[in-house]
Amino acid sequence: MKCIFCYISAEKYLAENQYFFVIQDIHPITKGHSLIISKRHTTDFFSLQPEEMIALLDISKIMRNLLDEELxxxxxxLLMNCGSAAHQSIFHFHLHFIPRYHKDGLSLRAINAKLRSISF
Known part of the structure; x- marks a missing residue:
């Protein structure tokens, strides 16, 4: 089954590896808010294969290094919603990679509320 994430052009990628790509979130909560998205259409974290889980750690470190250097x-x-009761709205694995700053004024509760408000 194809979804909105299945049609993202490689031109939008900030980084990628064999199993994942990274794009800027279209509704960023903080400067640098990115999404790590699986190249394979799979529902959530629990449906990832072991090799994909390792690659997820690798791309997360790459993004941390890029954002540390730039911002x-x-x-x-790092936030994932797994299932509709957890407010997952796009059923294609993605991880919200959200840089934080002491003076950004956001609590984890506020971040979750903002993510719910922009659900598709």
Missing amino acids: HPEAYN
Whole structure:
């Protein structure tokens, strides 16, 4: 089954590896908010294959290094919603990679509320 993430052009990629690509979130919560998306259409984290889980760690480190160099955030939130009760709205694996700054004024509750408000 194809979805909106299945049609993203490689021209939009900020980074990629064999199993994942990264794009800027179209509704960023903070500067640098990105999405790590599986190239294979699969529902959520629990449907990833072992080799994909390893590649997810690798691309996460690549993104942290890129964002550390470019934006100098002070921390990160990595968020995944798995299932409709967890407010997953696009059933294609993606991880919200959110740089955090001491003065961004956001709590984890506020971030979750913003993510729910922009669900498709």
